[in-house]
Amino acid sequence: MSPTPSGRKLGQLEKLPVSELRWVGNRKRGALESMGIYSVLDLLTHYPRRYADRTNAVAIDALVPGAIGVVSATVQRVSLRRLRGHRSIVEVVVDDGTGEMRVTFFNQPWRTKQLVAGREVALFGKVDVYRSAMQMANPVVEIIGSAQARQTRRIVPIYAQSGRAGISSIELARYVTEALARAGEFADPLDEPRRAATGLVSRTEAFHAIHEPETMAETVAARRRLAFDELFRIQVALVMRKRAAAADARGISHDVDARSGVRLVEDFLAALPFALTAAQSRVIGEIRHDLASPEPMHRLLQGDVGAGKTVVALATLLYAVQGGFQGALMVPTEVLAEQHHLAAQAMLRGLEVPDPRRLGGRRPIAIELLTSRTPDSARARLHESLRRGTADILIGTHALITEEVGFASLGAVVIDEQHRFGVDQRAALREKGSAAGAEGHDPDLLVMTATPIPRTAAMTVYGDLDYSVLDELPPGRTPATTRWAVDDTVEAEAWSRVRAEVAAGHQAFVVCPLVTAGSDTVDDDGLAAPGTDEFADADFDDGRLFGAEILNSERRPPRGAVDEQARLLAGELRGLRVGLLHGQLRPADKESVMAAFRRGSLDVLVATTVIEVGVDVPAATVMVVEDADRFGIAQLHQLRGRVGRGADPAWCYLVTGDVTDEAAKRLEALVESNDGFYLAEIDLELRGEGTVLGARQKGRSDLKLASLRRDRDLVDLARDLAGDVVAADPTLAGNPLLADELRIFVGDDEAEYLLRS
Ligand code: ADP
Ligand code: MG
Numbered sequence: 160m161s162p163t164p165s166g167r168k169l170g171q172l173e174k175l176p177v178s179e180l181r182w183v184g185n186r187k188r189g190a191l192e193s194m195g196i197y198s199v200l201d202l203l204t205h206y207p208r209r210y211a212d213r214t215n216a217v218a219i220d221a222l223v224p225g226a227i228g229v230v231s232a233t234v235q236r237v238s239l240r241r242l243r244g245h246r247s248i249v250e251v252v253v254d255d256g257t258g259e260m261r262v263t264f265f266n267q268p269w270r271t272k273q274l275v276a277g278r279e280v281a282l283f284g285k286v287d288v289y290r291s292a293m294q295m296a297n298p299v300v301e302i303i304g305s306a307q308a309r310q311t312r313r314i315v316p317i318y319a320q321s322g323r324a325g326i327s328s329i330e331l332a333r334y335v336t337e338a339l340a341r342a343g344e345f346a347d348p349l350d351e352p353r354r355a356a357t358g359l360v361s362r363t364e365a366f367h368a369i370h371e372p373e374t375m376a377e378t379v380a381a382r383r384r385l386a387f388d389e390l391f392r393i394q395v396a397l398v399m400r401k402r403a404a405a406a407d408a409r410g411i412s413h414d415v416d417a418r419s420g421v422r423l424v425e426d427f428l429a430a431l432p433f434a435l436t437a438a439q440s441r442v443i444g445e446i447r448h449d450l451a452s453p454e455p456m457h458r459l460l461q462g463d464v465g466a467g468k469t470v471v472a473l474a475t476l477l478y479a480v481q482g483g484f485q486g487a488l489m490v491p492t493e494v495l496a497e498q499h500h501l502a503a504q505a506m507l508r509g510l511e512v513p514d515p516r517r518l519g520g521r522r523p524i525a526i527e528l529l530t531s532r533t534p535d536s537a538r539a540r541l542h543e544s545l546r547r548g549t550a551d552i553l554i555g556t557h558a559l560i561t562e563e564v565g566f567a568s569l570g571a572v573v574i575d576e577q578h579r580f581g582v583d584q585r586a587a588l589r590e591k592g593s594a595a596g597a598e599g600h601d602p603d604l605l606v607m608t609a610t611p612i613p614r615t616a617a618m619t620v621y622g623d624l625d626y627s628v629l630d631e632l633p634p635g636r637t638p639a640t641t642r643w644a645v646d647d648t649v650e651a652e653a654w655s656r657v658r659a660e661v662a663a664g665h666q667a668f669v670v671c672p673l674v675t676a677g678s679d680t681v682d683d684d685g686l687a688a689p690g691t692d693e694f695a696d697a698d699f700d701d702g703r704l705f706g707a708e709i710l711n712s713e714r715r716p717p718r719g720a721v722d723e724q725a726r727l728l729a730g731e732l733r734g735l736r737v738g739l740l741h742g743q744l745r746p747a748d749k750e751s752v753m754a755a756f757r758r759g760s761l762d763v764l765v766a767t768t769v770i771e772v773g774v775d776v777p778a779a780t781v782m783v784v785e786d787a788d789r790f791g792i793a794q795l796h797q798l799r800g801r802v803g804r805g806a807d808p809a810w811c812y813l814v815t816g817d818v819t820d821e822a823a824k825r826l827e828a829l830v831e832s833n834d835g836f837y838l839a840e841i842d843l844e845l846r847g848e849g850t851v852l853g854a855r856q857k858g859r860s861d862l863k864l865a866s867l868r869r870d871r872d873l874v875d876l877a878r879d880l881a882g883d884v885v886a887a888d889p890t891l892a893g894n895p896l897l898a899d900e901l902r903i904f905v906g907d908d909e910a911e912y913l914l915r916s
Contacts, residue, residue, distance in 0.1 A: 166346035166363070170899040172200035172338075180337050182330070190324035191334075199338050200903070204863060205331065206369055206385070207316035210378065211281045211301045214313050219258040224288045230295070231255060231303070234278045239271050253280065261294040270300075279303050281315075302329060314372050335370045342366075348391075348897045357876060359384045386865035387873050390619070394874075394881035395897065396905045397622035399913040401457070402889055404623065408601045410455035411570050414482030415447045423481040423510055423524070424474050430509065431470065438631035439467055443474050445627050446605060450478050450571070456603035459621045461611050462629030463835035464800025465636065468607050471629070472573040473503060475605050480512060480524065480551045484570025484602075488554045493530045494740075494769050495575070497750060500528040500554045502775070512551060529555035529564070532746040573605045609800070610793045611835040613843050615867040615874045622878070630836075638833040639782070639803035639811040643826045645818070653783045653812035654731035660781045661735055661762040665807065667781040669723060669765045670798055672789045674741045676719035717786045724765040732763055740766040768794065770801055777805040787813035788822035792842040795829050821845065843868055890914055 175198055178188040196202050216231035232255035240248045249264040251274050262282060264270045274280065284298025303315040318331040345362040347354075354361060360368070360380045368381035417425065428435065435443070442460060449456035462468045476486030488503075490496050503526050514522040527541055527550045544550040548567030553559065606624065617626065644650040657667045724739045738761040740752045749769075755761045757776055764770070764779075768790075782802045787795060795813065803809035813826055828841045865873065884894065891898040891914060902910040 166344040167342045168346050168896060168899060169200055170903060172203065172342065173198045173903050175199040177202055177334070180334050180341075182333055182337065187326065187330070190326045193324045194319075194326065199342070202331075202334055202338055203342070203366060203370075204385075205318060205335075206382075206864060208319050209317050210372065210375065211303050211315040211317055212313070212375060216255075216281065219253075219255050219260045219293065221257070222260070222286045222293050224286055224293070227283075227285050230260060230282045232260065232280065232282070234274050234276050234280060235259065236276060237271050237274050239268055249274075253282070258293075261289065261292055262298060263294060263296050265297060267297075273300070273302065302327065314375065314378075316370055316372075332370075339367060339370060346896055348388075348894070348900065353880070357387075357880075359387055362388070382864055383870075383873070386862075386870055387877060389862050389865045390870070390873055390877035391881060392900055392904045393619060394622060394877040395885060395891075396901060396909065396913060397619075398878075398881045398885045399889070399891075399901075400623040400909075402885060403913055404457060405454050408455045410453050410603065411450075411479075411482075411484065411600045412453045413450040413478050413484070413570065413603070415451045415478050417481055419482060419513075421481045421513060423477040423512070426510055427473065427477055427507060431506070433633065435470070436467060436629075436631045436633050438462075438629045439471060442471055442627045442629055445625075446471070446475050447478065449625070450475070450603055455601040456571075456605065457624045458605050458627060459617065459624040460605060460607045460627045460629065461617065462607070462609065463611060463632065464609055464797060465632055465804055466629040467633055468575070468609065468629060469499065469502060470506075472575060472605065472607060473506060475573055475603075476552050476571055477507075477510075479570030479603070482570065483513075484568045485545070485548065485550065485566050486552045486571045486573070487559060487566070487569060487602075488552065488573045488575060489559050490554070490556060490575045492742075492769060493532065493556055493746065494749060494753060494774060496528060496530050496554055496556050497753065498774060499575070500526065503552065503554060507552075514549075524552070525550050526552045526554065529553060529558050530746070531556060531558045533558070569602045570600075571603045571605070573607065575607050575609075609797060609835075611839045613836075613839050613867065615871050616839075616843060618874055618878055619867060635806050637803055637806060637808050639799055639809040641799065641811045641813065641830045641833075643787075643830050644812050644814045645816075649812070650814050653781075653810075653814065656810055656812070657732065657763065657781050657783065658735070660810075664778070665780040666756065666759065666761070666776065666778045667763045667783070668770060668779055668798075668801055669720075669727065669763060670770065670782065670784045671720040671723050671765065671767060672717040672786050673719045674743055674767055675721045676716055676723075717789055720765050720767050723785065727763070727765065735762045736760065737763045737765060740764055740769060742767065742769050768798070770798070774801050775804060776801070780805070780807050780809045781812070782810070783812045783814060785814050787826060788815040788818040792825045792828060792838050792845070793835075795825070796835055796838050799829070799833075840868075 176188070177183050177191050177196060177199060178185070179199065180202075183191065191197070191202070194205075196205055211231075215229050217228045219230060219232065222228055222230070230253070232253035235252045235254050237252075238250050240250070242248065246266055247268045249267060249270040251262040251264070251270070253260055253262060279302075281301040281303050282295055282298040283301070284295040286293055286295060288294070301315075301317060303317075316328070316332055316335075318328040320326055320328045320331065345366060347362045349357070349359060349362075353359075360383075362384065365381040365384035368377040369385060372378045372381070414421075415424075417423075446456065446458065449458060460468060460471065462471075472488055476488060479486045488499060490499055507524055507526060510524045511521040512524050513520055525544070527544070529538070529541060533541065541550065541553075542564060545553060546565050546567055553564075553566075558564075606621075612620070642649055642652070644653055657669075660667060720739060720741050724737055728735075728737050738752050738756055740749060740756075742749075744752070752761070752764070753774075756764045759778060779802050782799060784790070784795065784798060790798070799811045802811060811829075813829065815822070815826065818826065824841075824845055828838055832838055867874065884897070885891075888894050891901070898910070898914055901913065905913070
């Protein structure tokens with residue numbers, strides 16, 4: 160980057176209130192502010208929504224009746240005729256210099272205010288002949304200027320305007336024109352050689368061309384450059400955050416080679432009833448490398464449902480334990496915590512750790528469970544053994560961070576199903592580690608998500624973490640055949656499939672969106688019920704990257720699990736052993752229902768989304784999801800992951816009534832694909848970036864132009880360039896322009912943290 164580029168800095172424009180512009184008086188300033196435009200920078204980054212391209216306009220004397228045309232003309236006369244019954248006709252005559260045309264609007268009396276004489280408009284519509292003259296009825300209208308300030312531009316920017324605030328697109332264009340003229344040349348953080356190498360236009364060119372293009376092609380190049388800038392600032396911040404975290408940290412160099420002679424990982428892997436997949440071996444290798452290094456690990460592991468993340472998590476914790484540290488695994492629900500605890504106890508049975516206080520100098524590895532419902536007496540004992548170091552691995556819900564849990568020497572932390580947790584909770588767990596952990600060291604951190612997110616989104620949201628992918632399922636899986644039961648025939652098939660599978664010795668899940676019909680509480684198994692004091696709502700939303708949600712639907716009220724169990728027992732599933740599981744049951748009841756289902760003394764489990772994550776019962780081969788249109792793609796994919804875990808064929812039925820087009824796209828995607836990474840792309844496509852970025856991106860870094868879908872190459876480019884820049888100048892001491900922009904877009908606090916030398 161060039162030393163200090165000259166020219167207008169964004170920081171200067173940010174400090175300049177819009178009222179400094181000649182045309183912006185007090186009233187308009189208020190109106191602009193109500194649209195979120197306070198500074199000249201806000202104004203210049205209020206980009207046109209689209210353009211009226213008058214280069215395509217047809218002259219009125221060349222119009223052909225019956226054709227769809229665009230006419231660009233000036234309003235001559237307007238009249239309003241009231242008809243009986245509150246009906247009205249507005250008649251407008253426009254002229255483009257080649258002739259006049261009549262335009263009529265039915266029942267839109269407000270058009271007389273919009274189409275005043277002298278205004279220049281673009282009209283899109285079908286041309287007819289009426290009384291031997293050309294006319295358009297109810298065309299689409301775009302106001303593009305006024306005859307006084309006659310727009311000579313052939314491409315006119317159309318801004319998001321605000322009727323309520325009383326600011327029109329034309330006024331915005333006028334303010335922007337003045338702002339651009341007064342701004343002059345922009346200082347450019349990308350010097351000429353970099354621009355040439357990346358094919359990006361200069362910032363000056365970009366700002367002019369996005370607002371006042373000569374050709375449509377120019378707007379494409381301009382958008383690219385400005386979108387790049389948005390992504391680049393985010394990536395610079397992420398790369399710096401990553402470096403800063405590494406520089407601050409005092410990590411542990413774990414005993415991955417078992418020099419102590421305690422070979423927990425090796426013994427654990429050797430005792431597994433299966434061989435690791437190549438992906439599991441590779442990822443465990445990556446983690447092993449991080450753990451050995453004295454810098455603490457900050458790694459994100461993405462893996463599709465059923466890819467075998469638990470084994471990777473346990474190996475990670477065991478590396479810490481074999482060197483004499485403790486490990487913690489945090490999961491989002493109690494059901495999952497209990498299940499992981501059972502699974503870990505079974506898989507780690509027989510492993511021993513040194514204990515000089517014991518006869519023989521060894522004792523069995525101790526794996527403990529902590530949830531918010533652990534009884535007080537057990538909890539006190541548990542706290543004690545964590546402090547003394549006689550508990551090796553702690554598995555639990557967010558109770559891990561909300562309680563006064565102190566560790567003797569916490570060495571590694573794994574967070575499962577990260578999408579259900581917030582960033583702040585992740586930070587809290589790590590801090591707990593460094594405070595209570597091994598002599599003030601930072602524990603290594605592995606964050607796992609079972610809900611894949613598209614690569615570009617992962618780079619933008621988790622770009623400060625290293626990244627591993629489990630992109631392979633264990634062999635012998637039969638992916639579930641998914642059917643969308645939009646009519647009764649398929650729904651009938653679903654229930655007969657359940658009966659047939661149960662007859663064959665298998666099991667089934669029935670999932671309902673609610674606990675009881677008509678209530679509007681989403682069941683979350685004690686996870687961050689919004690409004691509880693355990694979590695602020697903001698945390699919940701933040702963590703819920705593609706998490707639980709109940710989507711609106713216009714049809715009948717959603718089914719509740721309680722009512723559905725009763726209905727099925729009396730109807731379609733009469734004679735079967737049908738259990739009920741939801742988050743409002745008492746913990747002991749939940750546990751016993753789950754246990755009964757696991758050992759096969761229940762045929763069918765009617766449940767809420769408490770079973771969404773992680774529940775592992777290989778004999779379950781059918782799932783029926785009721786009101787499936789109320790769930791998001793990621794959640795349905797998670798739910799479906801509960802079946803198809805064994806070698807037997809499996810089915811997933813998505814039962815709905817009539818659905819919206821959006822919902823239909825989601826359901827079709829699930830029918831079509833079992834690939835979580837592919838589905839994540841579709842989800843991003845359907846839902847846009849807002850949901851992905853969530854509260855993770857604080858400050859002003861909203862993506863206004865950049866799209867994580869369309870601009871994948873720009874995300875890569877931004878990442879590469881950010882890496883180069885920060886490597887050459889870690890605190891941006893020699894890059895004041897970029898440092899200044901970071902302050903504007905990531906917020907002062909974050910920037911202070913990142914930029915301090
Ligand atoms: P997830 O990645 O969804 O958390 P799990 O860790 O729950 O997946 O694993 C799903 C199932 O696959 C479990 O029953 C687990 O024992 C099994 N499994 C894990 N790794 C392998 C493997 N390499 N070969 C066969 N089965 C495996
Ligand atoms: Mg899992």
